[in-house]
Amino acid sequence: MRHYISIDIGGTAIKYGIIREDAEILLRKSMPTEAYKGGPGILEKVIGIVADLQKESEADISGICISTAGMVDIKEGSIFYSAPLIPNFIGTQFKRTLEERFHLRCEVENDVNCAGLAECRSGSAKGSKVALMLTIGTGIGGCILLDGKVFHGFSNSACEVGYMHMDGSDFQTLGATSILTKKVAERKGECEENWNGYRIFEEAKRGDAICIRAIDEMVDVLGKGISNICYVLNPEVVVLGGGIMAQEEYLKDKIERAIKKYLVSGIEEHTTLAFARHQNDAGMIGAFYHFCEMTENQKRN
Template identity: 25%
Template sequence: MTTPPPSRLPVASAPASDARRYVIGVDLGGTNIVVGAMPEDGSREIGVRSQPTRAEQGSDAVVDRICEMIEAVITDARAEEGMPREAFLGVGVGAPGPLDRERGIVVVAPNLGWRDLPLRDLIGERVGLAATLDNDANCATLGEWWTGAAKGGRNVVGITIGTGIGGGLILDGRLYHGSSDVAGEIGHTTIDSNGRRCKCGNYGCLEAYTSGPNIALRAREALESGERSILPELVGGELARITAATVYEASERGDALAREVVRDTARFLGAGIANLLNVFNPDVVVIAGGVTQAGDALFEPLRAEVRRRAFKPAVEACRIVPGTLPGTAGVVGAVATFLQQRDR
């Protein structure tokens, strides 16, 4: 029997009075931390806050920042909704992995420099609330499935593009974690066996080409090889300041180099997504993160590459869409994972 979407789980599994109970969602990324609250029925987002992660300050400082943000969101939500602190059921945390969900441990997070960090309990004990831990990309995928672009999908692949590349899989209506909690590591699938070195230690990973920092890196490399572009003008001549967003801006202005970088990004992503279509045959692929700023300049060649590479029946069955919860999909999904883990 297929588990119903989280949008129906909270209402169906709790009495009507529980509409006034709330959950905190934490989306921890390599660049930013986003924290917000939601009612148990998932009807709205409350008190959402964002701060830079500053991973270079160490795990203790990051955990401190997360807990301070949770307390601030609780204060904001209570002022807005007028509920007591006891109305908060707990905290769902989405973090980069691989993870050990049962023990609440971040096993390794290359973009944060963490190993074997008991993040769930560090947060839960500090704020005095029950806490759960899941992969941040799983959370983003579940968030888009619950209330966003993938709502109504049965088999869904989610890809989050930011500091790294994350992925989530919903198969036959259930979030799929695999045998050891590492299912959905789409960023570390190989698209070129002799390709670029990835932070994970492998070569040719999708992440090594299409994450935000690596999109910027490919643009800088082209400039350093003598290519002409408006990119240096956009960053005052400081090439180190070029980001993926800078590349998208230059592309929108018609810059030939930036457009080539975006097209190459689309081709790399298209090759990776075609593999996923042939393996999982999803009805929705939802792509979230800053890369969606590129709009049709990215999605049109991406879809064309998928059509070129994947089996036609798989292509015809699948929508490839940008996420519709910019900045908060991970928060929404972290709330949903808390509710699902609580009700197991």
């Protein structure tokens, strides 16, 4: 079987390893992104990862698959827009640089699109005709999948729902994990560093009123945002991913009730809410699926 290097570049960590042609991950590793080093620093990290994995792999490597934060030109394999979290990321040429250096095919796709592709091919949205993938973390990212394929829009910018205007702000400013920790810390008069999503949920389960209230406010925002998107897309399934979505048992009923509050019954009754199955592997798996798709498209053309 063929082996591929798969790399998932996030704002906090770069997850990477070896994936087999049947989408089985054979090796998993991780390193800090150190986003403050910007696009050039991340590109150097990726070059080092590929060089190291080539040495470690017992089999020949057949390609490089990359999932990354930022808006991606999938033909060029480069970043054409990025939030300030990663300075100087715009213009980073992953595909050209890696192909010239390692003489291996490289394909690059946005991280949320990769997560959506993974869930649609072999996860919670498998077999769906119209699916919406949302990742809830530092921000909120979105992906539309039609018949198992990512809908990129006219300029590769479809479903950037985090920027969607809501209640005098935007979806991700109101509904992401980052605002949850800020609210709790502020209301308790403590440093934000003392709090994270995991601790907030654990305290909420113990009955902490401030944590419960902050989560309920976040859930209401998510319900409203998801409903607004559903009015446009009418998806068969909405899949939620991102670190905080590990709290499925605590959150699912709450989010379903919030969606029911904002979505008319004729649509709500035909919309399924699911949680991501691949979790932390979604980026690596989806990057591989994207690589295969781009390769097949080239063969057909």
